[in-house]
Amino acid sequence: xxxSPISERRRRLYALVxxxxxxxxxxxxxxxxxxxFQIIAARILGPGQYGGVASxxxxxxxxxxxxxxxxxxxxRRVTETPGHERAIxxxxxxxxxxxxxxxxxxxxxASPLVWRLLRLDSIYPALLVAxxxxxxxxxxxxxxVLQGERRWLGLAAVYLALGLPRVLIATAAMWxxxxxxxxxxxxxxxxxxxxxxxWWVLRRRTSAAAGAETKTxxxxxxxxxxxxxxxHGSFALLGFFALSNVDILIARNVLSDHVSGLYAGxxxxxxxxxxxxxxxxxxxxxxxxxxxxRRSALLKSLALVGGLGVCAIAGxxxxxxxxxxxxxxxxxxxxxGLLWVxxxxxxxxxxxxxxxxxxxxxxxxxxxxxxxxxxxxxIALGAAQTTAEGLVWAVLSVDATLVAVLLAVTFWxxxxxxxx
Numbered sequence: 001x002x003x004s005p006i007s008e009r010r011r012r013l014y015a016l017v018x019x020x021x022x023x024x025x026x027x028x029x030x031x032x033x034x035x036x037f038q039i040i041a042a043r044i045l046g047p048g049q050y051g052g053v054a055s056x057x058x059x060x061x062x063x064x065x066x067x068x069x070x071x072x073x074x075x076r077r078v079t080e081t082p083g084h085e086r087a088i089x090x091x092x093x094x095x096x097x098x099x100x101x102x103x104x105x106x107x108x109x110a111s112p113l114v115w116r117l118l119r120l121d122s123i124y125p126a127l128l129v130a131x132x133x134x135x136x137x138x139x140x141x142x143x144x145v146l147q148g149e150r151r152w153l154g155l156a157a158v159y160l161a162l163g164l165p166r167v168l169i170a171t172a173a174m175w176x177x178x179x180x181x182x183x184x185x186x187x188x189x190x191x192x193x194x195x196x197x198x199w200w201v202l203r204r205r206t207s208a209a210a211g212a213e214t215k216t217x218x219x220x221x222x223x224x225x226x227x228x229x230x231x232h233g234s235f236a237l238l239g240f241f242a243l244s245n246v247d248i249l250i251a252r253n254v255l256s257d258h259v260s261g262l263y264a265g266x267x268x269x270x271x272x273x274x275x276x277x278x279x280x281x282x283x284x285x286x287x288x289x290x291x292x293x294r295r296s297a298l299l300k301s302l303a304l305v306g307g308l309g310v311c312a313i314a315g316x317x318x319x320x321x322x323x324x325x326x327x328x329x330x331x332x333x334x335x336x337g338l339l340w341v342x343x344x345x346x347x348x349x350x351x352x353x354x355x356x357x358x359x360x361x362x363x364x365x366x367x368x369x370x371x372x373x374x375x376x377x378x379i380a381l382g383a384a385q386t387t388a389e390g391l392v393w394a395v396l397s398v399d400a401t402l403v404a405v406l407l408a409v410t411f412w413x414x415x416x417x418x419x420x
Contacts, residue, residue, distance in 0.1 A: 024279035026156035030163030031275045037167040038268050041183055044174045046331060048257050052180040054264035055118045055252050056129055057187075058245035063133045065241050066103050067140030069234030070096050072285065072360045073226060074144025079286045089145045089202065095226045096141030104134040118252060121180060128184040135195040142198030148286060154201035155282075161197040165190035232368075233360050239371030240356045243402075244274065244349050246375055247395045250382040255391070263388045265332040266342040269323060273312045273346025274353065277305040281357050288361035295414050298358050305354055309347030316343035334388075341392050348399045355406045362413065367406055374402040 038057070042050045074092040107114075107130035114126040139158065146155040170186030248267060251260040280301050287297035316323050317340040324336050359367045381394040 023152040023156045023159075024283065026160050027279040027282065028276070030159045031272070031278060033163035033167040034275070035268060035272045037170050037187075038271070040167070040171050041174060042265055042268065042332070044171075044178050045180065045183065046261075048261060049178070049180050051252060051257060051261040051264050052118060052120050052125070053183045054261075054267065055248050056114075056120075056125060056180070056184055058248045059114065059118070060129055060132055060136070060187075062238065062241045062245055063103065063107060063129070064136050064140075065234045065237040066099055066230070067137045068237045069230045069232075070099060070137070070140035071144035071147065072233045072237075072357065073230045074141055075148035075285055076289045076361060077226070077229075078145060078148025079289045088148075091226055092141045092145060093202075095230065096138055099227075099230070100134045100137035103137050104130055107133045117249070125181045125184040128181070128188045131188045132184075132191045135192045138195040139198055142195070142202060145202065146198075147282060150286060151201075154198075157201055158194050158198045161194040165193040236356055236359060236368035236371065239368055239375060240353060242375045243352075243371055243378060243399070246378055247382060247391060250379065250385075251388070251391060254383055254385065255388065259388055262332055262335045263391060266335045266338055266388065266392065269316060269339055270342045270346040270349070273309060273343050274349045276312065276346075277308045277350050277354075280304050281354055284354075285357055285361060288358050294358070294361060298354070298410070298414070301354055302351065305350050306347070309343075309350055313340055313343040313347060316340045338389055338392060341389075341396065345392060345396050345399065348396070348403050352399065352403050352406065355403070355410055358410055359406075367409060370402060370405060370409075374398050 038054070041053050045053060070092065074088065077088050077092070108127070111123055111126040111130055114120070114129060115123040118126070120126060139162070143155060143158050146158065166187055169190040170183055173182040173186030176182065248260075248264055251263040255263065284297045284301045288294045288301075320336050320339045323339050324330075324332065356367070356371070378395050378398045381398060382391050385391040385394055
């Protein structure tokens with residue numbers, strides 16, 4: 001029996017969109033869209049208003065550690081216990097919905113503090129951050145199940161829904177009213193898209209998968225171990241995101257509005273370099289969770305992340321004029337000479353992110369405390385700075401030290417495990 005050329009092409013296309021390579025492309029598209037929003041916001045709002053939006057987006061990333069902690073927990077548990085996907089999914093989603101409510105309420109109560117701390121024009125944008133936190137947290141549990149099962153097509157759909165609606169809806173909102181409140185209103189509305197897509201993808205299981213699950217118990221498992229592991233993971237991730245976002249909060253409080261806006265413009269490049277290799281972490285995490293493959297997965301991932309970082313640093317140094325177009329144009333010209341430094345900072349953070357996920361995959365807790373020590377050091381050094389250049393070098397020195405220490409600790413632990 002022969003297969004027609006059309007059927008063969010369809011088979012290959014179907015295999016392609018279900019592959020990890022397609023997921024990597026979708027994540028990169030999402031990152032481009034996410035930072036496209038930041039670039040557009042910087043141009044439409046200008047340094048004064050954009051500084052507030054950048055600080056709120058950084059805060060939202062910190063709040064999102066619960067989402068990421070739940071995603072890592074779900075992925076690791078699914079990877080470790082194949083054949084029990086349905087039971088794990090039900091338990092994870094129960095915990096996810098409860099966590100989303102708690103995070104939303106906490107951010108709602110904290111909105112007056114956010115308003116004052118970030119020096120926003122009104123409390124309205126701070127309230128919208130609380131709204132964003134709910135669907136963002138829900139997405140975490142959904143994505144974790146898909147990641148652990150290596151259902152790359154479904155996970156790709158969730159990530160596309162995270163990035164594309166944000167840049168479209170938030171841009172439209174800012175064109176109508178160029179304020180930080182309008183920008184966050186667009187972000188809040190778009191944030192529901194990935195949660196809806198995740199719900200839809202998880203409902204549409206194949207009949208084969210459903211048949212396989214009937215052979216194993218499907219009753220939900222105890223939720224407490226999932227919550228405890230999620231809290232430990234969130235603690236480590238909170239340290240990472242606090243470290244990667246604390247500098248914009250420092251800038252908003254020790255620098256003028258104009259200079260902090262310039263610093264926020266430089267951070268657009270930092271965050272772009274940080275999240276450029278995000279697909280590496282997502283695809284490698286299930287392999288880093290398995291003891292037999294975690295060392296090789298980490299080495300390969302470090303090589304890829306480091307290579308992308310070197311290319312970004314070289315590009316920021318040699319083509320700074322081109323990078324300025326994407327950062328915000330002539331209004332941010334004062335920061336052009338420091339773009340290569342912001343690229344180095346992004347590279348260090350991308351390596352640090354990979355090391356943190358390696359820690360989560362091993363369920364190690366000691367390294368989390370090192371992150372928080374680094375946060376304290378960054379605050380202490382950053383608070384003493386009076387210029388954008390001084391602040392970025394202070395944060396860079398702290399991050400470089402932490403990366404060196406975590407690399408040493410991680411490979412020492414991996415060597416100990418391999419010797420057993």
